[in-house]
Amino acid sequence: DAGITQSPRHKVTETGTPVTLRCHQTENHRYMYWYRQDPGHGLRLIHYSYGVKDTDKGEVSDGYSVSRSKTEDFLLTLESATSSQTSVYFCAISPGTSYEQFFGPGTRLTVL
Amino acid sequence: ELKVEQNPLFLSMQEGKNYTIYCNYSTTSDRLYWYRQDPGKSLESLFVLLSNGAVKQEGRLMASLDTKARLSTLHITAAVHDLSATYFCAVEGWEYGNKLVFGAGTILRVKS
Numbered sequence: 001d002a003g004i005t006q007s008p009r010h011k012v013t014e015t016g017t018p019v020t021l022r023c024h025q026t027e028n029h030r031y032m033y034w035y036r037q038d039p040g041h042g043l044r045l046i047h048y049s050y051g052v053k054d055t056d057k058g059e060v061s062d063g064y065s066v067s068r069s070k071t072e073d074f075l076l077t078l079e080s081a082t083s084s085q086t087s088v089y090f091c092a093i094s095p096g097t098s099y100e101q102f103f104g105p106g107t108r109l110t111v112l
Numbered sequence: 113e114l115k116v117e118q119n120p121l122f123l124s125m126q127e128g129k130n131y132t133i134y135c136n137y138s139t140t141s142d143r144l145y146w147y148r149q150d151p152g153k154s155l156e157s158l159f160v161l162l163s164n165g166a167v168k169q170e171g172r173l174m175a176s177l178d179t180k181a182r183l184s185t186l187h188i189t190a191a192v193h194d195l196s197a198t199y200f201c202a203v204e205g206w207e208y209g210n211k212l213v214f215g216a217g218t219i220l221r222v223k224s
Contacts, residue, residue, distance in 0.1 A: 042116075042200055042214035043155075058211065090154065097210035098143055098162060103155040 003027050004104035006091050012110045019078040021107050023091030025071075032074040033092040033101060034058075034066060036085075043090065049074055081111045114139045114205040118215035126223055128190050133218045135184040135201035142179045143204035145212065146186055148197045155200065159186075191222045 003026030013019050023032060031050055035043040035058075045058030047066040055066050063085060065077045078085055088108050092101040115138040125131050135144070146158040159168040161177035161184060168175050172195065174187045184201055198219050202212040 040216055042216045043202075044214070045211055048211065059213075092155075098204065100145055100157045100160050101212065102157065103147075105154050 004091060004093055004102060006089075006104040006107050008107060009105065010108045012112065013081050014112050015082055016080050019081050019109065019111075021076045021089055021091075021109070023074045023076070023093075023104055025074075025093045027093060027095075027102075028071060029093040029095045029102075030071075031094045031096060031101075032068065033094075034064070034074065034076045035090045035092065036060065036087040037090060037106075038087050046076065046089075081109075083111050085109065086111045114141075114203060114213045116201060116203050116213050116215040118199075118201055118218050120218060121216060122219045122221075124221045124223060125188075125191050127192055130190065131188050133186040133188070133199055133201075133220075135186070135203075135215055137182050137184075137203040137213075139182075139203075139205055140179070141182075141203050141205050142177070143206075143210075144177050144184045145202045145204070146175050146184070147200045147202065149200065149217070150197050158199075188220075191220075193222050193224050196220055196222045 005024045007022045033048040034046040044060045049055045049068040067075045091104040094101045117136045144161045147155040159175040164179040166177045172189045177184045198217045200217045202214045
């Protein structure tokens with residue numbers, strides 16, 4: 001298995017609170033991604049990174065920010081969580097484009 | 113906008129039967145990926161298809177790509193219960209920065 005961990009694995013929080021999810025890899029892959037998974041939508045890209053301090057928006061980036069200060073860590077922050085951000089969040093990594101992405105175990109986030 | 117459509121979205125089949133899952137996409141691409149997800153788990157890479165006419169097989173699953181028709185198929189031969197899972201196709205659109213766009217997923221249930 002690709003060396004990807006996500007923390008926390010489960011979190012329940014209240015509307016309006018900030019939340020940070022962490023993705024950590026041991027593969028030294030250049031690309032890292034954050035997706036959310038909701039029933040009927042498959043996976044949708046939130047943000048991605050193509051190197052340290054190099055990030056870009058995905059399809060559903062509103063309300064989310066990211067940071068990557070080290071190759072191995074990619075942080076996803078919900079500045080002020082809303083109930084619509086209740087979802088399962090997956091981190092993925094890949095060595096480059098035209099390569100398969102390897103997914104982390106996921107974080108289940110509930111915003112009350 | 114790159115759209116990826118899978119059908120059927122739900123498939124219930126008997127053990128021993130054959131069936132095909134279809135993945136249609138809306139833009140030029142020759143990069144397509146199939147993933148499997150078991151309930152409550154992460155995504156596992158099944159196949160990477162990187163050119164027109166590509167065919168990959170693993171056990172009872174065979175995937176193919178027709179870039180001219182913008183269609184990929186995942187064929188299941190002599191289904192067994194262990195194949196029960198959700199299957200996703202994902203298309204890499206070069207004009208979208210080589211990001212992946214996922215289909216909604218096909219839930220497969222194999223009944224014994």
